[in-house]
Amino acid sequence: MSNLIRNFSIIAHIDAGKSTLADRFLEITGTVQADKITPQLLDSNPIERERGITIKLAPVSMNYKGRTLNLIDTPGHVDFNYEVERALQACEGAILLIDATKGVQAQTIANLRLAKNLGLTIIPVVNKIDAPLADISASIRQAKQLLGLNNDPLLISAKTGEGVTELLNKIISDLPGPTSSLRDSYSNQSNPSPTSPSVIARPAPAGRGNLTPSDVPLHALVFNSTFDTHLGVIAFVKIISGDLKFGDKLSFLSSGQSLTASEIGIFSPGRTKKEVLTIGNVGYIITGLKDIRHVLVGDTLCLTSQIKLVSPIPGFRKIHPNVFLDFYPADGSQYRDLVDALEKLKLNDSSLTTQGINSPILGQGVKVGFLGMLHSEVVGERLEREFGLPVISVSPSVEYKVKLRSGEEKIFSSPSDFPDPAIISQGFEPMAAVNIVVTSPYVGAVMELCQDLRGNLVNVSYLDELVEIDYFLPLIEVITALHDSLKSVSQGFGSMNYELAGWQEAELVKLDVLLNHELFAPMSVITVKEIAYYKGKRISEKLKEAIPRQQFEIPIQVAIGGQIVARETIKAYRKDVDAKLHGGDFTRNLKLLNKQKKGKARMKQFGRVSVPQEAFLAITKS
Numbered sequence: 001m002s003n004l005i006r007n008f009s010i011i012a013h014i015d016a017g018k019s020t021l022a023d024r025f026l027e028i029t030g031t032v033q034a035d036k037i038t039p040q041l042l043d044s045n046p047i048e049r050e051r052g053i054t055i056k057l058a059p060v061s062m063n064y065k066g067r068t069l070n071l072i073d074t075p076g077h078v079d080f081n082y083e084v085e086r087a088l089q090a091c092e093g094a095i096l097l098i099d100a101t102k103g104v105q106a107q108t109i110a111n112l113r114l115a116k117n118l119g120l121t122i123i124p125v126v127n128k129i130d131a132p133l134a135d136i137s138a139s140i141r142q143a144k145q146l147l148g149l150n151n152d153p154l155l156i157s158a159k160t161g162e163g164v165t166e167l168l169n170k171i172i173s174d175l176p177g178p179t180s181s182l183r184d185s186y187s188n189q190s191n192p193s194p195t196s197p198s199v200i201a202r203p204a205p206a207g208r209g210n211l212t213p214s215d216v217p218l219h220a221l222v223f224n225s226t227f228d229t230h231l232g233v234i235a236f237v238k239i240i241s242g243d244l245k246f247g248d249k250l251s252f253l254s255s256g257q258s259l260t261a262s263e264i265g266i267f268s269p270g271r272t273k274k275e276v277l278t279i280g281n282v283g284y285i286i287t288g289l290k291d292i293r294h295v296l297v298g299d300t301l302c303l304t305s306q307i308k309l310v311s312p313i314p315g316f317r318k319i320h321p322n323v324f325l326d327f328y329p330a331d332g333s334q335y336r337d338l339v340d341a342l343e344k345l346k347l348n349d350s351s352l353t354t355q356g357i358n359s360p361i362l363g364q365g366v367k368v369g370f371l372g373m374l375h376s377e378v379v380g381e382r383l384e385r386e387f388g389l390p391v392i393s394v395s396p397s398v399e400y401k402v403k404l405r406s407g408e409e410k411i412f413s414s415p416s417d418f419p420d421p422a423i424i425s426q427g428f429e430p431m432a433a434v435n436i437v438v439t440s441p442y443v444g445a446v447m448e449l450c451q452d453l454r455g456n457l458v459n460v461s462y463l464d465e466l467v468e469i470d471y472f473l474p475l476i477e478v479i480t481a482l483h484d485s486l487k488s489v490s491q492g493f494g495s496m497n498y499e500l501a502g503w504q505e506a507e508l509v510k511l512d513v514l515l516n517h518e519l520f521a522p523m524s525v526i527t528v529k530e531i532a533y534y535k536g537k538r539i540s541e542k543l544k545e546a547i548p549r550q551q552f553e554i555p556i557q558v559a560i561g562g563q564i565v566a567r568e569t570i571k572a573y574r575k576d577v578d579a580k581l582h583g584g585d586f587t588r589n590l591k592l593l594n595k596q597k598k599g600k601a602r603m604k605q606f607g608r609v610s611v612p613q614e615a616f617l618a619i620t621k622s
Contacts (some may be wrong), residue, residue: 003177005280007070007238009088009292010117012097012494013105017127021097021158022060022073029062029069031268050536059224059236059282060269066171070282072223072238074111080371081499082319085114086223086298089315090238090282093121093175095167096143100126100134104142104466105495106437112146121175124153125167130160139203141464178280217309218242218302220277220285222252225292227347233289234271237282237301240313242275244285249304251310257294258304259287260391294352319351321369322500323479324397324413325376326357326522327383328365330390335364341387342366345379352379356440357414359522362392367414373479394522395619398476401428401503415524418510421561427508429528430475431500433458435468436486443467445489453477453485454531472501474528511536511565513543513619515611523619536566539619544568546615 010018026032062069074080074087088094094115098104115122124147126139136155143153154170156163224236237244244250244264251258263286265273277283289295296314302309329338338358344351353369370376373396383389399413403426410419434455438446440462447457450471458470473482478498486494506528513523523543526534536558543556547570554570 004066005068005070005177005574006093006171006175007072007091007178007280007282008093008095008171008175009072009074009091009115010095010097011088011108011111012076012085012127013099015110016097016099016102016105017158018073018097021127021156022071023601024073024158025062025069025162025168026269028059028161028168029064031060031062034186044503058269058566059267061266061272061282062268065166065172069168069171072116072282076256080375081110081497082317082371083224083297084111085315086221088115088118088120089219089298089313090221090223091120092178093123093171095171096122096124096147096153098124098126098139098143100128100136100139100620101131102495103135104146104437104463106435106497107495109146109437109468110435110497110499119342122147123167123170123174126153127158129155130157130162138464142466145463191487204291216241217306218248218250218301218303219310219313220244221313222295222297222299222301224297225295225350227292228286231286231288233287233292233295233437235285235287235295235301237285239277239279239281239283241279242303243279243512246275250285250301251304251307252294252296253300253302253307253310254296254316254318255294255299257289259285259289262286262288267558292347296350313551319371321351321353321371321378322398322475323370323372324367325370326359326364326365326367326394327380328359328392328394328522330355330392332363334389337387338366338383338389338391341383341389342368344387345382349379349532351375361520364520365398369413373483392613392616394616395525396476396479397526398430398479400430400508400526402426402508403428415526416521418508418526421509424508427506429506429508431501431504432473432475432498434471434473434478434496434498436471436481436494436496437463437466437468438486438490440465440467442490442493443469446486446494449482449485453481454528473498474504474506475500476527509560511539512559513539514559515547516552516554517557520611523616525619532560533565536560540566540568542619543615544570546617547611549573550610 010021012018019110035478059070059072062071072087074084083310090278096108096112098108112122124143126136126143128134129136143149154163154167156167158164159200166281219240219242221240222235222237226234228234244261246261246264248261249258250261263273264277264283265271266281266283271284274283287295295317296318300310300312300316327338328337342354344353346354351371355365355367359365367620368376368379370379376396380391380393394494397413397415399411401409401411401420403409404419406423412418437448446469450473453473454477454547455471455473461468464485482496486496507530508526509529509532511525511527511532512522540556540558547554549570549572551573553572556568556570557564558566
């Protein structure tokens with residue numbers, strides 16, 4: 001029956017209309033009644049709906065013309081590339097969705113390459129053809145050039161439904177059903193396909209001959225998970241081979257965790273119970289586990305009794321945070337509430353990492369690891385909205401590596417962990433391979449921006465009137481500066497995608513910020529020596545703009561070790577202490593002014609500088 005199943009995904013750049021198209025699928029297939037559909041139905045989080053993005057992917061099974069269509073939605077932002085990759089691994093085909101108002105964008109190209117590498121069948125589609133700003137002919141040309149097509153891509157409007165029925169028919173006719181190559185190769189291991197999942201099965205006993213699906217060990221790919229307070233972790237899986245039955249004893253190959261399938265089923269779009277899931281089915285398993293860290297995206301699930309017969313499905317790796325921010329509660333008494341809130345968010349987000357920290361100035365806080373800046377922004381918003389916890393977040397950092405003179409290597413992300421420069425023999429900063437797509441008039445400005453951010457040009461290619469530029473850039477510059485600056489210099493016509501690209505040797509230094517001659521450790525940053533003086537000057541200038549004037553003069557200093565590399569001064573407010581005097585002895589005025597002068601000197605010595613959140617954001621943008 002697997003030939004009646006179509007597993008597919010929608011791949012596109014952020015805000016290309018994926019969630020709206022999913023809504024039309026649900027409506028046309030009758031999976032959800034038209035009057036029950038809310039916009040972006042599969043985007044369960046309000047922040048996803050408001051931002052027009054998909055963060056937590058959601059699958060849904062639809063019945064249409066005697067076929068089961070399993071849509072596995074994917075995130076559209078670069079922060080969630082690994083989730084996209086694992087979701088695509090659960091598919092046999094993909095809809096390449098191109099926004100007619102923007103044309104091909106960087107994430108479109110990145111996801112297309114990923115889908116091609118996985119051997120997926122691609123259906124090219126141009127969306128938003130009803131939009132006033134749509135350039136349909138340009139989008140068609142770009143799609144044909146990108147894919148080497150002879151025929152035009154399908155034209156649709158996910159908003160109005162135009163062309164969507166034709167797209168559903170094309171999914172049935174053009175996409176293959178789930179492959180049985182695993183069963184074939186398990187029967188005959190003499191000549192397995194190097195690109196098929198056959199490598200995940202260990203050699204079968206001699207003389208088994210042709211096997212039925214039930215003879216092949218169960219391999220289930222975990223492509224997502226969520227947490228329910230009462231049910232525990234719910235794993236989203238695709239059955240690669242074998243059968244999964246209600247009540248089966250199961251094990252994860254990577255984490256080694258065992259469980260009993262207390263409930264299994266499919267999404268349509270809510271959970272629908274089933275007694276068995278067979279090859280090609282996409283569904284869920286209620287595991288009863290209370291820790292989502294045991295259920296890793298990309299892990300392989302098998303029968304506990306067959307664990308010695310099974311090898312992992314290729315492609316699994318543990319997700320590692322790329323960006324680190326220190327979160328402090330705006331109200332210092334709410335530290336425990338902040339810790340509890342982050343622990344609750346981690347129940348549904350295994351990529352979050354947390355570590356308690358303490359600052360003499362800001363008090364107790366939490367160092368949080370994220371997949372990227374969008375990920376951090378969403379978590380910050382959720383803390384404030386769902387838990388009523390506004391936070392102060394310091395400037396983002398990435399992991400750096402140093403080799404000490406003793407030969408030891410140390411990896412760290414916090415400036416407070418920066419070793420004594422005297423014991424460092426080599427320093428390394430993380431790099432990123434960046435792909436930028438921009439319209440031709442802005443190529444010069446984009447390349448100038450990348451050069452300013454210490455980038456090395458790798459390649460330039462042309463796609464109709466679009467230009468694809470590949471750069472090798474420091475990760476910290478990509479995270480803190482490139483995205484916003486790219487939108488600015490390209491007037492919104494540029495898009496980017498990036499992936500980690502190893503380490504590059506660099507002379508690392510730590511910039512310390514002193515406010516009123518007092519070290520303000522939360523504002524310290526790690527940078528490279530070649531731009532340290534420029535960055536120090538930018539930090540001091542930005543802080544001068546962001547910190548409000550107070551009743552005493554505030555010197556802002558940026559230092560490397562004991563050397564001051566930049567300084568600005570925030571002038572004090574002058575209170576008019578003699579305003580109430582009308583005439584009289586001039587010495588009375590002098591007495592009041594001298595008293596004010598002594599008071600300001602005392603405030604300068606003992607006063608604490610009031611630092612708003614904007615000052616921390618200023619360092620991020622410096």
